[in-house]
Amino acid sequence: MHKLFHLTHSPIECYFHPSVRDFVVREIPLYEASGAGEHLMIFVRKKELSTFEMVEILSNVLGIKSAQIGYAGLKDKHATTYQYLSIPRTFESRLSACSTILNERGIKVLECRAHTNKLRVGHLKGNSFFMRLKKLTPIEAQKAINALEILKVSGFANYFGSQRFGKDGQNYQEGEKILENLRITRDKKIARFLLSAYQSHLFNLWLLERMRLNKMIESCSPKELVSSAGGYGVLDSVLCDERVVRELKAQEQFFKLLRGDVAVHYPYGKAFVLDDVRAESTRFIQRQISPSGALCGKKLLGAQDVALEIERVFVDSRLREVGSRRYAWVWAQDVAYTYKPEVAQMELSFSLPKGSYATIFLETLKNAHH
Known part of the structure; x- marks a missing residue:
């Protein structure tokens, strides 16, 4: 799946191969x-x-x-x-x-x-990681160091990593087949695993749309955005209203909060529906709360208001698993790195909250759009 990241540097060239040593x-x-x-x-x-x-x-x-x-x-x-x-x-x-x-x-x-x-x-609570990045030239290493210093402060989009979707990336399709009764799986554990891959896929699609919205708010004026409304697909309902666009533009952080978003106290705590976006935006910058996306299913606390216009497209009511919320935005902690120019390698360590992927942190750092 194609992903969008918030950093703006050109892609960093380096090699990472998961292994027991690296x-x-x-x-x-x-x-x-x-x-x-x-x-x-x-x-x-x-x-x-x-x-x-x-x-x-x-x-x-x-x-x-x-x-x-x-x-x-x-x-x-x-x-x-x-x-x-x-x-x-x-x-x-x-x-x-x-x-x-x-x-x-x-x-x-x-x-x-x-x-x-x-x-x-x-x-x-979470996981701590060590990664060895190879074939990293001094110029690329400097780009990586600059990006890491930004990431320490900014946080990053909490996509599910490709491991979630199996070797060929198709687990979510098998999960959808179960919902459509096109696949019968006697093993309940496997069925649950495939259905949760489908939940994760819908979350990633929703997060991609929200990242697209954030990018557009950052790079265009309210007038430009409103005048082009009608060609944004899922985002049209948000971008056709100049007052909403101006509210979003006024938020300082990259990931813009929408009225009706479900936020969760960070790094763990209760979910609640956002009402006063300006006040909550300050708490978001201070890492006290983070917006969340739906892992859809029954008993889900759903988004409301403007946020619902986007979320409803990525909610499949056929899912009877228990629904929950997942942080859309997380922060790495204890970020440390050592660059060894003589072997063109960087040793990188950091910790993440539970459910977040080291590979997504690395993809964000590299800013390689695939």
Whole structure:
């Protein structure tokens, strides 16, 4: 899918290939293990394994049902990743007896502690990342450093990364086929996974339209925009009203808030519908709130007013999964980098809130439009 980014520099040429040496992901837990309880919280390091593959190996080696293994998030396959899992505590001695076998399969258990509950998806604060960028000339490196300094302050558009959509990028189409009864999937886990890929695809399409709106507001005068209304597709309803366009133009931040947008307290908290856009724009700049897009489904808190005109195009009412909101805009923290001109490489580290993709941060940095 084509994406739009907010930075304006020419594309940065460099090479990044996810591998165990050049890509390291470390989960930031939501809470520490309690030290007591019927579950065991395990901190593991895995290499060249998806989370699903790791769960399957643990299930086979320990003789435990995969449904009894808890995890907080899905981690990249082509990387060295550190993440938390939970298993019933009754398997503690079996786990220590099998450490060599697990090691051989790419899973190293680093620590175990008793805990009161099973880990659930989403029980994490975020992730920290290390990336090694290669074939980066000194000129391109300087462009990257300038862009990173801007990104530290500005934040970036929170697209779903291509990993979300499978090897060929078509998972969302399979999800849509399930809704149209063109595909029957007996495995509920796979069906849910494909449907959530479709939810993610709709979110990305919505975010692309909002980024298109932001770009136009930044680069054109209200008069120019209003006089061309009728050719903007989804955005026509917003851009035909000069008063709305002037309100948007007055906002200082790149991602413009619309009346009726659903914002969420940042980095976690409750969702609410925006009313006073000017006041909320200040809170957005201060990183207290962020606008959100729909992961459509039942019980969704939907946008209202002007924001609804755009959102409704990307809401599929056939989705019966529970709907939720996803930040449209996020900020990287702890951004640090070292450039090594003798090998034309940059070592880059940063952390992101849960559900945000390091690959999207990198695509934003490179500003390569595909």
